Amino acid sequence: MxxxxxxxxxxxxxxxxxxxxxxxxxxxxxxxxxxxxxxxxxxxxxxxxxxxxxxxxxxxxxxxxxxxxxxxxxxxxxxxxxxxxxxxxxxxxxxxxxxxxxxxxxxxxxxxxxxxxxxxxxxxxxxxxxxxxxxxxxxxxxxxxxxxxxxxxxxxKLLAEVGIIGLPNAGKSTLISALSSARPKVADYPFTTLVPNLGIVRKPSGDGTVFADIPGLIAGAHQGVGLGHEFLRHIERTKILIHVIDITAEAPLQDYQTIQDELLAYKPSLAERQQIIVLNKVDAVDEEIEADVKAQFASVTHEPILLISAVARSRLDELLNQVWEMLELVPS
The missing domain is CATH 2.70.210.12 (GTP1/OBG domain)
Known part of the structure; x- marks a missing residue:
């Protein structure tokens, strides 16, 4: 479709x-x-x-x-x-x-x-x-x-309570497929995801929450570079954002700042939206690198910082618990 x-x-x-x-x-x-x-x-x-x-x-x-x-x-x-x-x-x-x-x-x-x-x-x-x-x-x-x-x-503008953002190949599509029944195309090259992917994730109460994997955000997205200009609008209705960062990247903190700058340039209120910083692919690094990268992020943001592996489905319960807790605090 x-x-x-x-x-x-x-x-x-x-x-x-x-x-x-x-x-x-x-x-x-x-x-x-x-x-x-x-x-x-x-x-x-x-x-x-x-x-x-x-x-x-x-x-x-x-x-x-x-x-x-x-x-x-x-x-x-x-x-x-x-x-x-x-x-x-x-x-x-x-x-x-x-x-x-x-x-x-x-x-x-x-x-x-x-x-x-x-x-x-x-x-x-x-x-x-x-x-x-x-x-x-x-x-x-x-x-x-x-x-x-x-x-x-x-x-x-998609009606999703939780938006998943990040640079291409950060693992957004893998994460939404691990959390929900969504089955997006996943491959190891930029712009695998050409359209937003929606997935329904069940709360402990049994209610469904819509998660949206927002594709194509790169530097210059708000000006039409890449695919992000087409899909930035879909972030506007979300209550919270899961910002997925590839911990194995050359400069994870710089990758984070790239997306933050795009949100700010598109609409300043988006950069102020509550986020969960997710350092993904921890299965590919040792604990010393995990601790070092997490410390770098803790020095620049007060948002929750979690370490997960979407492909190994590791520590996802901790992520979901954080999502449910934050959604409870966000006004309807």
Whole structure:
């Protein structure tokens, strides 16, 4: 499945039905009078969040969506039928922007949450509406009003409580596969992960927590270098971050600072998000190196620092206990 997290679409609400001019003509009714009905309301375009969707792929090739027009009024004061609304399903976590004004229209977070993004036009009035003491036989009716037309940008930000970040090959994908049932592609070369990977990790209480492996962060990611520019937005909704560092790298502390600088450049509040510093691949170094690298990190950060081996599934319980403890303290 392709992961599409942005799309531009055009939405067109239905036009209201026209009102009509008609007069009551019945035998034995000497003063029938005007009987032209109003037109029906045009259909609206509605976006609805669906927890079963993970991507905006449905909008990759189809960019224009129109609701049904309202029907014209009828004789005998019959109002025309309303046009059917056009409902479009999007993943939970979709933010909707007006392309022309850059105004945020809606943030669809919860399953079945809806937002009307284009309002249908009102139906026109029939001549029955214009009956008065001064005009007993009005021959005036109004056309229906056009529906709203809008150009929208849809932007998906994944709903994950825990984000896993770090340089390529730090072991993020291996970690999420060890913690959850997610089975991302893992290989020993940069940018193995081309899309965010989601995994569900069960708390001791039995509730599921969504973890997201955010790919492609390297120096210059906030400027579009590598893949990080495409995926930095997905970190914004996370409550805490697991920052995975390869302890076998030439300069682990420098690797850590590279990612911190990218978070700060993209959005300063991200650099202040609570983190767990995870020194990965400890199975490949001796205890003396472990202690030395941990001491280096302790001198520059007050965040929790844990030593694990994702591939050997070593010390993961300690990591999860730290995650559950921090999530309890983060406001909902």
């Amino acid at each position: 392709q992961f599409i997290d942005q799309a531009e679409i055009e939405v067109i609400a239905g036009k209201g039905g026209d009102g009509i001019v008609a007069f009551r003509r019945e035998k034995y009714v000497p003063a029938g009078g005007p009987s032209g009905g109003n037109g029906g309301r045009g259909g609206s375009v509605i976006l609805e969040a669906d927890e079963n969707l993970q991507t905006l792929l449905d909008f990759r090739y189809n960019h224009s969506f129109k609701a049904e027009d309202g029907k014209r009024g009828g004789p005998k004061n019959k109002t025309g039928a309303n046009g059917r609304d056009r409902a479009l399903r999007v993943p939970c976590g979709t933010i909707v922007y007006d392309l022309d004004t850059e105004e945020m229209i809606a943030d669809l977070v919860y399953h079945q949450q809806q937002a009307c993004v284009a309002q249908g036009g009102k139906g026109g009035l029939g001549n029955r509406h214009f009956l008065s003491n001064h005009n007993r036989a009005p021959e005036k009716a109004l056309p229906g009003l056009p529906g709203e037309e809008r150009r929208l940008r849809l932007e998906l």
